[in-house]
Amino acid sequence: MKMTGSGVNGMIGMEGGRVEESIGELRRTFRSGETRSAAWRKAQLKALLQLLRDNENKIFEALKQDLGKHPVESYRDELGVVEKSVKYSLSHVDEWMAPKKSSLPLIFFPGKGQVLPEPLGLVLIFSSWNFPISLALDPVIGAISAGNSVVLKPSEQAPACSSFLANTIPLYLDSKAIKVIEGGAAISQQLLQQKWDKIFFTGSPSVARIVMSAAVKHLTPVTIELGGKCPTIFDNLSSPSDTEVAVKRVVGGKWGPCNGQACIGVDYVLVEEKFASHLIEMLKKTIKKFYGENPKELKDISKIVNKHHFQRLHNLLKEPLVAASIVHGGLIDEEKLFIEPTILLDPPLDAEIMTEEIFGPLLPIITLKNIEESIEFINSRPKPLALYAFTNDEAFKRRILSETSSGSVTFNDIIIQFVCDTLPFGGVGQSGFGRYHGKYSFDTFSHEKAVLRRSFFLELEPRFPPWNDFKLKFIRLVYSFDYLGLILLLLGLKR
Template sequence: MLKPLEMRQIGTLIKSINYALHNLQGWMSSKKAKLPKVAVLSSAEVAPEPLGLSSSFHPGISPLVRLSLEPLIGAIAAGNTVVLKPSELSPACSSFLANVVPRYLDNKAIKVIEGGPEVGEKLLQQKWDKIFFTGSSKVGRIVMSAAVKHLTPVTLELGGKCPAVVDFLKSSWDRKAATNRIIVSKFGACAGQACIAIDYVLVEEQFASTLVELMKGSIKKIFGENLKETNSITRIINKQHFQRLKNLISDPAVKDSVVFGGSMDEDNLFIEPTILVNPPLEATIMTEEIFGPLLPIITVKKIEKSIGFINSRPKALSIYAFTNREALKRRMISETSSGSLVFNDAIIQYAADSLPFGGVGESGMGKYHGKFSFDTFSHHKAVARRSFLTDFWFRYPPWNNYKLQLFKDVYNFDYLGMLLSILGLKKPRSISTAA
């Protein structure tokens, strides 16, 4: 029987497939391009064509749908052949893809290759027409360096530290709604093991204690009193990542900032949802992506200061802002840069096929989802057609001011001026050859 998280992932996959099937004919069709009026008896269009042989590399967190098969939909829709490299960090899912994909998809066009880092390195040494990578910025740099050899275009989805800005919400309903959405987005979505999960929260000092109490109540209400027994909190992917997370809060400078949670069960790879207040900004928990159920809260004097805090750090894949103030929303839009910006919720942008998903700066480059996936794996070729029935004799050398003036009249669609110039009824204006 499928678990709720697995059912949600399969539902997301079905949604994306149906969306692509419904819109594929329109995506594949050439789009007519508008030409200048001077281009009589001419036409142009933009025709999508597949890039060719593509490779798709993915990490160990939630690889089944969101990171492996979602980009594959766009690659197949665009007509590419694909080599899919799932992560060795989640061997069950990797084995599942390797066994199931050949049963349902053309094995001559789509192949799944399993293996560790050495296999990934060998694959990167090959010549590709497109590389799609999801993972850390560290490995992303390796992928991009390998792509340079053949000038291969890349799409990098690298994640990073996604902040949530929590403004003081006057309505108790709004406060509870905002808190519930933060908690379920952080701890309910793969226990924070997702690139778009909230990484840390920014809030005013005066509201911090209130927010912590609201979060404690929300965690118990959503997940129950016995957090270890709930089926709604994902376990950590493997012991390596468990130990990494354990080290983050074992740091003596960080340990004292824990105000809720912190218990761990290494045998079952369970980490209790944990809240920290003002851990040292130079600590690893605040300099590297957490990718787990640890949620630091950083206080600022005024919520507007959160903009400067965010801008002092690498650009995030997503920024989440909980506020009812339009002025703050406008500032967040105009003064911050991120892959996506969501007001009063989190992660919902991922589910919208009509929105591009991708990063900017160190959080990645390129975008996918819906038609954006199709476009990512396509080359949009300009196609122009011209009749032999028309020609402009003054397009040919030798050049002089008279011909250049005629060119200018034609480009500006001044056929009357051109005709008068030809008949000698108007002296061409003096222009330089450089013009």
């Protein structure tokens, strides 16, 4: 696939050697040192903030075209997330980039040690289609804050948002240091053939494997943000009001963010058998309250991104035993790329809906004899990006934390950890590796360089040959910090 066009500053038309030419310009800009200054970093962050403010309605429209998102959802999950992240980075970038003092062992006296954060260089960022603005710009904020030059490759599956980013970013940001490259798989392959100082990828495991394989050639460090089957443990809460709030949060966390097309959304719910029917009735009631009685008239819910993903989700429901487990919803409209919020009770655990990430508006409810069995259930599957648990049992919370592994754990809420700049966001195992958000984004795109400064004063001869027993004793004492022994040894009293 070839993308043609002359490009506008930082928007690149992909023809011939334009990729190599553009990457060469970006690398020259980084080597010039321009991106390292605090002034440059802050100027780019302020320009990005202005971009968001000037183009709010255009962003709303692009998200509507690609995913059918309502402006409220778009601001909550996309614009608001990025604005908050930019402001947080602006207020902390001076602190993050400042050298940090480090204490030194006695053997280095007199000397000074420090840790100096430095940018990695030229970084490549692949973003995903489900949150095509926030998942594109949030990593860019970290890369800019750390002082890198950047190539952003938006997802071609969200074409309106990709086009918006490609046409708008060059009007605000430094096009010699930050470029947007559009295209499909062929362009991605072309980009992966180049040498980078860091690759940041958000997407599916199948594509992540391709990215990792390409990165090996140049030993390029990679941050991989995937997903997985994020479970929600629903304990039997004693308070009816707590249960009502919990159900609202499950419904909002499952179908609110991009209609279930979210890597940290609820994939399935674990609940005790005796409480399952009550939970399902409350879920149905809340879905109707949030989205209305007539599924075909739903307006405040996103559409499925494209026909490929629509068919994938439809195929999950077509398995006979899975279809038989549907207890609510199941209505589909291929023309509108719409699938109704759907609840399933105990679908077969070996069915694809329970072995692969759903990434859509289907919610299996899995029943257990005892809610504490949920720990073993979760541990029998790959590590999820997020784990949610609604419980007031503090002992159970401690067990969940100590006996399970996941990218994050949130008690008594859904998905809110994503918008917290003071907490790291990232996966573990098959849900990804590396982290970002706030200072963690800065760290992801930085290298912490150790710096040691010494004078020519006070040379300790025992460091150098020829060796003897005295020097062995000296080094032992220095490493053990036996100050009295060291003094006596130097005075010749412990030979």
